[in-house]
Amino acid sequence: MNTTSLKNFLVSFSGIAVLLFLYFPLVVIVLFSFNADTVNSFPIQHFSLKWYSVLFRDDELLQSIGTSISIALISTAVALLIGIPAAYAMHKYDFKGKKLIDKIVLMPITLPGIVTGVAMLSFFPFVGVKISLTAVTFGHITFLCAIVVTQMLARFKRLDPYLEQAAYDLGATPSATFFKVILPNIKTAIIGCVLLCLVLSMDEIPVTFFLIAGNNTLPLEIYAMMRRGITPEVNAISTLIFIFSTTAILLSMRLNKEK
Amino acid sequence: MSILIIKNADKFYGKNHVVKSLNLEVDDSEFLTILGPSGCGKTTTLRMIAGFETPDKGSIILKGEDITYLPPYKRHVNTVFQNYALFPNMNVSENIAFGLQQQKKDKATVDKKVTEMLAMVRMSNFAKRKPAELSGGQQQRVAIARAVANNPAILLLDEPLGALDLKLRKQMQFELKSLQQQLNYTFIYVTHDQEEALTMSDRIAVMNEGVIDQLGTPEEIYNSPSTEFVAGFIGDINKLSGKVTAQNELVCNGQNIIANTKNIPNGKEAKIFLRPENIFITQSNNGIPGKILQTVFAGTHTKLEIQLSDGNIVHINEPVNSERRYTHGDSIHLEVKQHTAIIFE
Numbered sequence: 001m002n003t004t005s006l007k008n009f010l011v012s013f014s015g016i017a018v019l020l021f022l023y024f025p026l027v028v029i030v031l032f033s034f035n036a037d038t039v040n041s042f043p044i045q046h047f048s049l050k051w052y053s054v055l056f057r058d059d060e061l062l063q064s065i066g067t068s069i070s071i072a073l074i075s076t077a078v079a080l081l082i083g084i085p086a087a088y089a090m091h092k093y094d095f096k097g098k099k100l101i102d103k104i105v106l107m108p109i110t111l112p113g114i115v116t117g118v119a120m121l122s123f124f125p126f127v128g129v130k131i132s133l134t135a136v137t138f139g140h141i142t143f144l145c146a147i148v149v150t151q152m153l154a155r156f157k158r159l160d161p162y163l164e165q166a167a168y169d170l171g172a173t174p175s176a177t178f179f180k181v182i183l184p185n186i187k188t189a190i191i192g193c194v195l196l197c198l199v200l201s202m203d204e205i206p207v208t209f210f211l212i213a214g215n216n217t218l219p220l221e222i223y224a225m226m227r228r229g230i231t232p233e234v235n236a237i238s239t240l241i242f243i244f245s246t247t248a249i250l251l252s253m254r255l256n257k258e259k
Numbered sequence: 260m261s262i263l264i265i266k267n268a269d270k271f272y273g274k275n276h277v278v279k280s281l282n283l284e285v286d287d288s289e290f291l292t293i294l295g296p297s298g299c300g301k302t303t304t305l306r307m308i309a310g311f312e313t314p315d316k317g318s319i320i321l322k323g324e325d326i327t328y329l330p331p332y333k334r335h336v337n338t339v340f341q342n343y344a345l346f347p348n349m350n351v352s353e354n355i356a357f358g359l360q361q362q363k364k365d366k367a368t369v370d371k372k373v374t375e376m377l378a379m380v381r382m383s384n385f386a387k388r389k390p391a392e393l394s395g396g397q398q399q400r401v402a403i404a405r406a407v408a409n410n411p412a413i414l415l416l417d418e419p420l421g422a423l424d425l426k427l428r429k430q431m432q433f434e435l436k437s438l439q440q441q442l443n444y445t446f447i448y449v450t451h452d453q454e455e456a457l458t459m460s461d462r463i464a465v466m467n468e469g470v471i472d473q474l475g476t477p478e479e480i481y482n483s484p485s486t487e488f489v490a491g492f493i494g495d496i497n498k499l500s501g502k503v504t505a506q507n508e509l510v511c512n513g514q515n516i517i518a519n520t521k522n523i524p525n526g527k528e529a530k531i532f533l534r535p536e537n538i539f540i541t542q543s544n545n546g547i548p549g550k551i552l553q554t555v556f557a558g559t560h561t562k563l564e565i566q567l568s569d570g571n572i573v574h575i576n577e578p579v580n581s582e583r584r585y586t587h588g589d590s591i592h593l594e595v596k597q598h599t600a601i602i603f604e
Contacts, residue, residue: 162344165311168331169338170358170409180357184348 026242033235051236061237064221071133071217072201075140076194082141083148084190088182090149091156106150108143113206116143121210135211140204144197151196155189192255195248203245262287262445263308263413268317270303277303279469280317285413285447286462290439292448294456295466296492304466305415305449310334322412332361337406338415342422343398345390351401352377352386358409376404379438396427403435407442414439416448420455432458453493457481465489487603490532497538497573499531509602511595512547512567518600530603537599538575540585546592549573551585561585565593 036046055061090098108116117139124135163185167177205219216224218241225234263285270278278300285291293301306312307319310331318327326334337358345354355376359369377383380400390398399419406414416435420428436459439446450456456463457477464474465488473485484490491498501511503523509516511531523529540563552572553564560576563585567573573593577585585591 160342160344162340162342163346165331166338166340166344166346167357168311169309169336170405171332171361172357173332173361176361181346181348185346187348 029235030239030242032232033239035232035235038232051232054233055236055240058233060216061218061221061225061233064216064218067133067215068202068218071137071140072198075137075144075201076197078137078141079144079148079197080190080194083145083193084152086145087149087152087156088178090153106146108146113204114210117207117210120207124211131211131213133212133214135213136208136217139207139211140201143204143207144201147197147200148193151193152186152189155186159185188255192252195252195255199245199248199252202241260287261285262322263447264320265304265308266318266320268304268307268314268319270300270307270312270314277469278307278314281469281471283464283471283474285445288443288445289461290436290446290448290459292450292456292460292463293466294450294453294463294492296451299466300469301449301451301466302417305338305417305447308413308447309336309338309415335412336415337409337411338417339399339402339406339419341418343390343402343419345398345401345405347390350387350389351382351393354390354401355405355408358405362409372408376408379407380404395423396431399423399431403438407438407444411444413445413447416446418450419448420450420452428455435459457493465492467492484532484601487530487532490601490603495535495574497533497535497571497575499533499567499571499573500569501529501531503527503529503602509600512569514545514547514595516595516600517597518602519598520602521604523602523604527604532601532603533573533595534599535575537596538573539594539596540575540577540583540591541594542592543594544592546594548590548592551587551589551591553587554585565591567593 033051034047034049036048036050089095090101120135120139120142121131124131124138129135129138159182163181164177167181168174172180203219204217205223208217208220212220218237222234222237225231261284263283265281265283268278268281269276277298281300281304283304293304295301303312307314310326310329310333313328318325320326321335346357349357352373355373356369359372364372373386374383377386380403382397382400382404385393385397385401390401393401402419419435420431423431432455435446435448439459448456448459457480460477462474462476463480465472465480467486467488473480473489480489480493484493490496499511501509501516503520503525504510504515505525507517507520509518509520509529509531516531518531520529547567549565549567551563552566555562555564556579557576558579560578563575563577565573565575575593
């Protein structure tokens with residue numbers, strides 16, 4: 001083996017090793033979700049979809065999925081309504097404190113979830129929001145706003161600034177310009193943003209953990225199930241979440257990349 | 260009749276005074292070019308007419324109406340942008356229809372106008388294409404059609420040919436000029452390309468450092484530039500030095516030159532600006548003596564670089580079919596066509 005091919009081999013070997021390290025646990029979970037036996041052990045004797053059907057008869061789990069989906073939908077919608085105009089304003093206007101906002105807008109994501117969670121836990125009752133699913137939704141809106149603003153700001157910056165001027169020039173009012181020219185050109189970025197927000201909200205644990213009362217969200221329900229040990233049912237639900245999240249994230253990446 | 264009047268317009272960007280009490284009257288149906296180097300304030304002037312900038316002082320009057328503070332979407336002018344700025348989410352027809360739809364025209368009127376515009380710019384076969392599927396020249400045509408569709412009082416063009424290659428640019432110069440004559444619209448065209456300005460314009464406003472140095476026909480600008488800047492910016496020119504000896508007489512490298520000396524008093528040093536086409540190599544010995552430094556073949560002519568005895572360098576164009584060939588080091592004599600030199604103090 002000469003040095004170049006040795007180098008190539010080492011590079012691809014280490015690349016594959018890292019990927020294996022990251023994804024092998026996922027592969028194991030997916031495989032075990034089709035294991036008919038209760039005990040997870042290789043080699044798998046019998047394959048079956050049994051745990052998926054158990055899953056769909058588990059009322060608590062189904063309810064937690066419902067809770068998670070509604071929280072995700074509401075918080076995503078609100079985050080978009082706040083985040084898109086905010087990003088547009090930050091892109092278009094120079095105002096006092098813009099640089100500060102630019103720097104702190106990512107705080108809710110960069111700060112450890114525990115800090116945000118604890119902070120909200122003490123802040124929300126102070127402003128009259130009880131610890132509840134409403135509080136969880138507010139919590140999710142906070143960090144999703146940060147995502148929407150940063151993602152959309154990046155898209156606005158790539159948008160040709162003359163498009164807006166051309167629309168004005170042709171007689172379009174600012175609102176007509178926004179809805180007929182700006183919005184159609186950032187459509188794909190918005191769809192990508194929605195997918196990303198849904199996934200992040202559905203997956204969220206730390207903030208939710210501090211603010212929740214009443215029904216569990218899906219990740220917390222799974223966490224609760226784990227206290228009874230890793231049941232094959234957990235493998236099945238994890239597999240489904242994995243598939244859903246991966247599809248959404250890949251789609252979101254693709255749409256955000258589009259011009 | 261003036262369709263547009265700019266009165267004492269001033270514009271600052273921070274401390275930068277980009278347009279300095281500018282006055283300009285644009286005639287109806289004329290092709291006016293604002294020409295100047297980058298940073299001279301020409302684009303800012305255009306943007307003030309379009310409404311994208313507001314002057315800090317002064318006013319802009321369109322057809323007798325003060326539009327100084329009117330937003331761009333309420334002005335009856337349209338712009339062809341340098342990068343075309345076609346809407347990527349709409350096809351060619353939709354782009355052209357956009358302005359008409361904003362005016363709430365009914366569908367039949369819009370469709371008729373779009374068809375007419377497509378034919379005018381010879382893009383009928385591309386009606387359903389998206390801008391990304393068009394070449395630069397085609398996008399250019401669509402941008403023009405889109406701006407003209409609204410029947411603007413004035414069409415503003417911001418270096419619209421800048422992104423095209425030389426051949427296409429030359430072709431589009433003729434197309435734009437004939438379009439302007441055919442539509443009988445007022446065009447205000449901004450460019451830094453002096454050749455473009457000379458070929459297309461009825462009048463040229465030469466701008467420098469926020470001020471219009473000279474406003475006149477291409478011939479006036481070329482033949483009698485009013486400032487040194489205009490003389491140097493438009494066309495090729497040679498800068499020599501001499502001394503005024505009498506009214507309309509100068510001496511340059513020992514030779515007399517007859518030219519308009521304006522009010523420069525006798526005995527004063529003067530700058531002599533000469534176009535290359537007004538200097539010839541003479542076979543007699545009564546001329547300005549010089550030495551050939553370099554010869555460059557340029558197709559229809561040969562460019563000669565000549566050093567005069569006082570050290571000044573002169574560039575002239577020698578027809579390729581002339582009897583004599585000159586090479587580096589040849590001693591020659593130059594003759595100046597009388598009444599063609601432009602004199603500055």
